[in-house]
Amino acid sequence: MSNKPIAVITGATSGLGELVAVQLAMCGYDLILTARSMERAAATRKRIYELAPSAQVDVFYGDLSVMRDVVRVGNEIANAHPRIDVLLNNAGIHAFEPRITSEVLPEMMAVNYLAPWLLTHLLRPSLQKASMARVVNVASEASRRHGVLTLPDDLTDTTPFTARGSSAIYGKTKLLNIMFTAELARQWTGTGIHVNALNPGFNVTGLGRELKYAGIIEQILRFLRLGNPQKGAAIITRLIMDPEFSSVTGGYFNVGSGRSIKPAEPGGNVGLQKKLWQATQELLVEHGYLHHTFK
Secondary structure, three states: OOOOOEEEEOOOOOHHHHHHHHHHHHOOOEEEEEEOOHHHHHHHHHHHHHHOOOOOEEEEEOOOOOHHHHHHHHHHHHHHOOOOOEEEEOOOOOOOOOOEOOOOOEHHHHHHHHHHHHHHHHOHHHHHHOOOEEEEEEOOHHHHOOOOOOOOHHHHOOOOOOOOOHHHHHHHHHHHHHHHHHHHHHHOOOOOEEEEEEEOOOOOOOOOOOOOOHHHHHHHHHHOOOOOHHHHHHHHHHHHHOHHHOOOOOEEEEOOOOOEOOOOOOOOOHHHHHHHHHHHHHHHHHOOOOOOOOO
């Protein structure tokens, strides 16, 4: 790639990720995208090139619900790109039925929390090579409906749930994103890497595509001009590009205003943030996805 700033975006073949990818390309960024589908990645590439013909777009393929794939993709990106300026952990799912991955992990927890945790650490050397790199984690105010937090059991809990019960599990994964952001900012003090999370608001982006009538609901919401994903994309690009956030780290910011949000309890508890960090790295080391623990 060129000397232009480089951004890694997960979940970039639809929704907020694709919108941000296009916007960054138009602002002079080269892009590294993760994707599962070659067809969808090709369509996203086409959209980017139509609006930013000079952008370079590199795609790495893998399933972010599988930690082995996260390790492979992370290492491939790091080896191909020794300098990365931005990592946007955007990929996420709201599963309305329980699914267990091939590695016997709960799918929502794997995609929404464990994958970004692991990928971020794999890309640390490349991020440190950049001047003032930024890591941006897409969280959600759904974190306020997180049920009961039980660490470390939540990370591997495969207890069945109903469609209604799925909301608390989704909310919990987003609360863990916020807690991870705060602890990572502390752990990486002095590295030149700033880490922040955001609430993208309510967006019509296909996140609830598993719902029976998701397509019809999405059409109605678009007709009513509700859930405009451009607003969610705007706060993401602000955290990535705006000088206002160049020296801010460990924060959680709101769509629209860009104001700081106090996390739902117990998300702001420093002791629990540290406990979550420890439990996560121990789990990933135990299963062989990390070869050592971090301080």
